[in-house]
Amino acid sequence: MSQGLVLTNLAVSIDEKQILKGVSLVVNPGETHAIMGPNGSGKSTLAYALAGHPSYTILSGSKVTLDGEDIISLSPDERAQKGLFLAFQYPVEVPGVSVQNFLRQAYQARFASEPRRLFKTVLEFRKHLQAIADELEISQAFLTRGLNEGFSGGEKKQLEILQLAVLEPKYVVLDETDSGLDIDAIKKVAKAVALLQKKLSLGVLVITHYQRILQYLKPDFVHVVVAGKIKQSGGPQLVEQLEKTGYAALKE
Ligand code: ADP
Ligand code: MG
Numbered sequence: 001m002s003q004g005l006v007l008t009n010l011a012v013s014i015d016e017k018q019i020l021k022g023v024s025l026v027v028n029p030g031e032t033h034a035i036m037g038p039n040g041s042g043k044s045t046l047a048y049a050l051a052g053h054p055s056y057t058i059l060s061g062s063k064v065t066l067d068g069e070d071i072i073s074l075s076p077d078e079r080a081q082k083g084l085f086l087a088f089q090y091p092v093e094v095p096g097v098s099v100q101n102f103l104r105q106a107y108q109a110r111f112a113s114e115p116r117r118l119f120k121t122v123l124e125f126r127k128h129l130q131a132i133a134d135e136l137e138i139s140q141a142f143l144t145r146g147l148n149e150g151f152s153g154g155e156k157k158q159l160e161i162l163q164l165a166v167l168e169p170k171y172v173v174l175d176e177t178d179s180g181l182d183i184d185a186i187k188k189v190a191k192a193v194a195l196l197q198k199k200l201s202l203g204v205l206v207i208t209h210y211q212r213i214l215q216y217l218k219p220d221f222v223h224v225v226v227a228g229k230i231k232q233s234g235g236p237q238l239v240e241q242l243e244k245t246g247y248a249a250l251k252e
Contacts, residue, residue: 002065004026004203005064005171005205006026006027007023007050007063007064008024008064008065009061010024010049010058010064011061011062012046012057013059014055019045019228020045020046021229022229023228023230024230025205027171029170029201029202030202031203032197032203032204032218032219033221035205036211037224038247041226041228042227044207045228046207047175047207050079050084051086052075053076058072066083066084080109081110081113084171084172085163085164085173087163087174087175095148097146097147098146099143103163104122104125106163107166107167110166126143129162132162135195136161136195138158153181154181154185154188160189164196168200170202171203171204172203172205174205174207175207176207176208176210183212190213190216194217211239211240211243219236221235224238224242226247227251231250
């Protein structure tokens with residue numbers, strides 16, 4: 001069985017308009033790949049398509065496998081159970097549910113098919129979560145907050161990082177484009193992802209049009225998407241090169 005999150009010739013349309021025009025990419029466990037590219041090039045489309053968002057149509061000839069298993073026909077929940085994590089797969093605002101209860105439900109759903117991993121009591125899960133929060137330097141008070149009730153951008157990211165740690169995925173897709181985080185928050189998120197990556201041997205696909213997060217979350221590979229295709233791939237030095245030249249040289 002071939003390991004990795006493997007995209008082969010991924011083509012995606014939305015409202016009859018083809019956005020991705022054949023993206024091929026292999027993210028192995030423990031690797032970090034950065035997807036960069038100008039606005040409107042299809043980066044978020046890639047993230048939504050991997051998430052299984054119903055508005056995005058995967059065109060024939062596309063293949064996406066997770067450790068050898070085809071995931072295109074799977075629902076977003078099924079993809080999560082296989083170990084794929086997408087930062088925005090959860091509803092934005094669920095008033096009345098605390099962070100810790102939300103995370104407990106997410107945990108139970110993720111490991112539903114592995115009964116030995118389930119916590120028998122609410123208290124046991126909370127202990128588990130408190131240890132995770134400590135490790136990630138997230139305050140205990142955050143755990144009892146109402147989910148997304150007045151969360152700042154940084155707090156939303158903090159929740160995503162907790163989700164990531166709780167769900168213990170194999171592969172994670174982070175779409176940072178609309179994050180609007182300050183430098184300290186970016187640093188904190190990147191540090192937490194790097195820590196989890198080490199611990200879980202995560203394969204990370206980080207989609208960004210800033211280079212800033214990549215200073216902390218060092219990519220092994222960088223891919224530049226232009227007009228729905230990977231126009232250039234390279235090592236981390238490609239980030240610096242793009243800083244100097246911009247995307248203009250890569251445009252069609
Ligand atoms: P990026 O994240 O790289 O900035 P997106 O994936 O968000 O780019 O968008 C890629 C292209 O798809 C853009 O031209 C955008 O206008 C188009 N697009 C995105 N969402 C929709 C939609 N819901 N309906 C029609 N076109 C869309
Ligand atoms: Mg985007």
